[in-house]
Amino acid sequence: MTSDNDRRRGLLGRFRRERSAPPSRGRRRLGAAVRMIAALALAGGAYTLFAPGVQAQENPPLTGAAAEGKALFDVSCVTCHGRNAQGVEGRGPSLVGVGAASVEFQVSSGRMPMARQEAQAARKPPVFTDEQTRQLAQYVQELGGGPIVPEGDLQRGADLAVGGELFRINCSQCHAFAGGGGALSSGKYAPSLAPASDRQIYAAMLSGPQNMPVFGDNQLSPEEKADIIAYIQQTLKADQDPGGFNLGRYGPSTEGLAVFFVGIVALVFTTLWIAGKS
């Protein structure tokens, strides 16, 4: 018995050691019953305190925009994300605490609402207007806080060279050297950056949508994010490809196709032509 107690020396054990003698069997039984009742009462009380009752109001009350957002949410999002955005097992995650940045990215790029459950939500024409997106974002923001995309010019004071270096270190592994996107495992992929706006890129870095890691402000400061956004928008997207048609910038795979489908085909026709003239 004592050796057993010694072995279980934890926080509780330390209190018990104050006692001189072990309590009698009856007292132990009574104590256990009291503790049981107390625990049940505590759990029940906590439940009644925290669980929303049938007539319970949202707490704290939502602002106007957020209330509009909730109305939209209850029509378009509730099927998968559940009532009060708490998520539905096997269908959609909880949105409490994901922040407005996440909503802005997913909804403004048309990824949400999703067409169907699959490896990854694809970009498509957005379902909601900018105004509605902002209302939805406000609603999710008021549910549990989270990251927000700052207002204003997101490329202010950017350094292209630094942005390029940061892009190659942090982004090119998945989005490829020219931002064209790339494959990940099991049907997942890093999308092309070509259609992404400044705010979407910023929101993606902040919220880490789908398979993308989060690049919070302590990993990439807002200035560094501005550098990266400027590099993507001003160099990768605006560059006029000095070498001519860029073959999709997929690297050597399309170059290999081109040398056969253009070079070899043209020259085989030439051989037919030359040999035909005899």
Next chain:
Amino acid sequence: MKRRKLDVAAMPGRTARGLDERFNGATPLRKLLNKVFPDHWSFLLGEIALFSFIILLLTGVFLTFFYEPALTEVIYNGSYAPLRGTPMSAAYASSLNISFDVRGGLIMRQMHHWSALLFMAAIVVHMMRIFFTGAFRKPRETNWIIGSLLFWVGFLAGFTGYSLPDDGLSGTGLRIASAIMLSIPVIGTWVTSAIFDGEFPGTIIISRFFIAHVLLIPALLVALISVHVGLVFTQKHTQWPGPGRTNNNVVGERMFPRYIIKQGGFFMVIFGVIALMGGLFQINPIWYFGPYEAWVVSAASQPDWYVMFLDGSTRLMPAWEIHIPIGDGYVIPPLFWPTVVLPGILVGLAVMYPFLEARRTKDYRSHNLLQRPRDNPSRTGVGAMALTFYIVLTLSGANDVIADKFHISLNAMTWAGRIGLLILPPLAYYITHRICLGLQQHDREVLAHGVETGIIRRLPDGRFVEVHQPLSSGHEELEYAGWVVPKKMNRLGALGPAIRGFFYPIEKPAEAPVSPGHPPVEPLPEREKIGSGDQRS
């Protein structure tokens, strides 16, 4: 003294005579200029490789004037703004300068790269022609071996060249190369240390690759190409079977003047195609890859197409490590099999093939006449099998790009490659074999029964038969001569196709003769359609 008149017309002859009296060049030159080349489009594929090699040398010399083969760190301060102020190697900075600051540098770089890709592509296409027509058979086995070695030397030339700009992509390739070397059991670490002068990447690899790329490998290529072409001259060119062509003669055009003019024109066309591609299609945009840093690896990092099959074999290889419990334990990494053993087997098989085939068919005679691919179904099947194997590996080398752009799971692509690599080559063999037999059978049918005329005749008993035009006047079966059998009415006769010209007819077909006694025949008047009568309008 009478002044001699200057005879302009006699000058070339006199100059030539003067040269011959001094250098005795006429006899060998006459032999060379009178050399006969048979004419067929497929005999010009090797020239694509030869001429793109010449363009590689020309553009490469231009690039060496501006390229700096050093890994010393510099701060880039050239025209390309998004890299300004970035620390990088002198090699990468000079490559950027070639692309942005040297006049005509970018098109030279792009032409150099395109002609390298074309060189390798032409080698492969030329090799396929040699293989499928049986041109490698005795006495030309040596030239076949030299040709397959040329592919691998070209492969090395391409790889060293790909590494020289020291951009992010080429550094990644170099890292993979060092890993491949490291995977060789026992000697791997020593080989890597010797080549990189220590640990990857070291400071000397670019200088070493530069000398290999501009001196050693081109010298080897020039030597091998000279022997290759020299052997074609001494052993004579193969030819297709046909009227007047035997195993002991060559029917075709003389080197001078026609063949040499054709070749000159062909060189110009190849130069034009490469210049067009260099000017119109961007290749290897090194400015996006950035300077090589060990921690920067882009998605879709691929080698050039002729190396991609090794990338593919690596991607398909399951992670089978072999642990050998000797001493502290020893591991043969899975990388060793697809990147060292597989190319070794491929080289061995390619080099040995002429001897293997001769052994199997017990055919040790000299062959100067080619075979149509259909006439040797097993060889054609083996070729199709090898080609399928290569294509599956090459596609697997780009499987991430294919997966992404065609919305297929990358895992599915990998498994499709693994299964396809085992299933598709035998399937290709079987299908090709059957197609060859079918074509052979059709040839024999035409020889026995004649060309299908498209005229259907109804016999008195009501049967319909198609009228055949026999190829011979008698009704005996004709012998197959190893060459094209006419299968259409307008291919009959010795004159070839009636309308000549490649892109458009160069001669109008003669009008039907009209004799004065007979007026031209009017076309039949349109007849009323005969119907059942219930379709009145």
